[in-house]
Amino acid sequence: MNKIKSWIFRENLELSKKWWHRFIKVIFFGIFLVCVLSTAIFWLLEPIPELLGKYNSTIEFAHDNQYSTAEDKQRIVTEMLKIGIKNDYKLSKQQVKIILDNIPENLNKEAFLDTLIMKDYELEGVDTAQAKQDIEKKRSQIIPSKISKEFEKDGWYLKDGIYYYPNFLYYIEVLLIITLGSFVIFIISALIYYWGLLYVVYGKK
Numbered sequence: 001m002n003k004i005k006s007w008i009f010r011e012n013l014e015l016s017k018k019w020w021h022r023f024i025k026v027i028f029f030g031i032f033l034v035c036v037l038s039t040a041i042f043w044l045l046e047p048i049p050e051l052l053g054k055y056n057s058t059i060e061f062a063h064d065n066q067y068s069t070a071e072d073k074q075r076i077v078t079e080m081l082k083i084g085i086k087n088d089y090k091l092s093k094q095q096v097k098i099i100l101d102n103i104p105e106n107l108n109k110e111a112f113l114d115t116l117i118m119k120d121y122e123l124e125g126v127d128t129a130q131a132k133q134d135i136e137k138k139r140s141q142i143i144p145s146k147i148s149k150e151f152e153k154d155g156w157y158l159k160d161g162i163y164y165y166p167n168f169l170y171y172i173e174v175l176l177i178i179t180l181g182s183f184v185i186f187i188i189s190a191l192i193y194y195w196g197l198l199y200v201v202y203g204k205k
Contacts, residue, residue, distance in 0.1 A: 008187070010194045013202055028189070036182050043174050047157040047166055056169035091116070092124045 006012070015021040091099070099116075100109050117123065117131045156163040 008190055008194060010198065010202075013198070015198075024193075028193075032182075032186065032189075036178065040175070040178050043178065044171060047164065047170070048174070049157070051170060051173060052157060052164040052166065056173060057164040057166050089120060090122045090124075096123055 096113070100113065113123075114135045117126070117128060118135060120128070122128055123131075156165050158164075
């Protein structure tokens, strides 16, 4: 390990005796520390959507009227048109199966189907009115008194009709990513400086 460290930082050059080298190190570590801390604070305060999941977050389904916006409806229509199903608000069992088999993997199928029903799509074999009541009842039981702004204020993150609240596993994951990423960036920066810039000055000494 000491040999690797000595090779990376070219300790044989005794650069610590050079004032300009010490100055560059101070500037580098200052900028590096600010960048790492800023990234850590930002990622800890603002959840990273790609990292949120059932294993590292508390999950709550949102009410339909909290996330079923015009953009949400257009997204549904767009996905349906991509697979050749017309927007006629009446879907056969076969069409529903095709939709569920072809929607993006990041969309929850049950939530997607519930949204279709709440958007007044008539599904073959489904009592739309009763289904709406069941969906409302299910969602009201999960979130009885919260509204969107209250959840966002309390630190919940809304993604695909589901609220995520990061738990300690999420923060551990973020800290591990930042630690590993910082180490890799530090080593790459050291190699560029010691074996890139300083190579021009000192060669292979």
